[in-house]
Amino acid sequence: MSRKYPKFIYFLYNFINPIINPHRLVKFIPEYLNFFKNLIKYFRMGGAEKFSFFDLTPSLYERTPSSGFDRHYFYQDIWAARRIIKSQVKRHIDVGSRVDFVGFLSAVCKVTFVDIRPLEVNLKNFESVKGNIISLPFKDNSIPSLSCLHVAEHIGLGRYGDKLDPKGTERACRELTRVLAKGGNLYFSLPVGKPKLCFNAHRIHSPEQILQYFSGLKLVELSGVNDKGIFREKIAVDRLKNENYACGLFWFKK
Numbered sequence: 001m002s003r004k005y006p007k008f009i010y011f012l013y014n015f016i017n018p019i020i021n022p023h024r025l026v027k028f029i030p031e032y033l034n035f036f037k038n039l040i041k042y043f044r045m046g047g048a049e050k051f052s053f054f055d056l057t058p059s060l061y062e063r064t065p066s067s068g069f070d071r072h073y074f075y076q077d078i079w080a081a082r083r084i085i086k087s088q089v090k091r092h093i094d095v096g097s098r099v100d101f102v103g104f105l106s107a108v109c110k111v112t113f114v115d116i117r118p119l120e121v122n123l124k125n126f127e128s129v130k131g132n133i134i135s136l137p138f139k140d141n142s143i144p145s146l147s148c149l150h151v152a153e154h155i156g157l158g159r160y161g162d163k164l165d166p167k168g169t170e171r172a173c174r175e176l177t178r179v180l181a182k183g184g185n186l187y188f189s190l191p192v193g194k195p196k197l198c199f200n201a202h203r204i205h206s207p208e209q210i211l212q213y214f215s216g217l218k219l220v221e222l223s224g225v226n227d228k229g230i231f232r233e234k235i236a237v238d239r240l241k242n243e244n245y246a247c248g249l250f251w252f253k254k
Contacts, residue, residue: 031060071229072247076149077101079249080187089145095133096151133172138179146180147187153202173213186252193243207237207248217252224248
């Protein structure tokens, strides 16, 4: 939802949205009218297939002027994948990132995916391991190539069945630091800007907080996606601190 309305509007939207999407509620009547208009028009055309009424499947919200996408996930996955591929690692460990990202990554190296909700797939170069980011099933200094994208902001809020913990994000960062091998690379992302708790969806941290959480690592690069959805590589640490919901892309080395 765009950041241009009073706070109480966001409050109402966030509580109503789990039940029904307000945007679609407003649009569904004209979209259904258009659906039936096109249905009648289609079946008056020569060569139209026979159909059963029970097979009708209204798809109402895809007629948009451009392809919609989540800018955080789109840019972060490409950002991390390019760096992992360039590093030419034979094996990569990911903790809780998007399943599409780890699936595609298995095309270029062996991938171990760790999540409290295992991914049950049969895929070459891919294994799924049940694990908790607060207590990863790896030895100290054991992982040369590691990623955790848009995950740590949720830890400790109970959203995914994890235990409540106000220090969840910080503990997750400490655990990623523990398992990263000396000389190893960590590709990490989460929402950044003005610090805020949006229970139980996520937290927003300042870039400085994240650097503090990873104080044992060296920052190689900070890139990011700002509130306008603009992706910038290799930016200054303070570039995103005044945003509301930006995405910080941190490349750390141990």
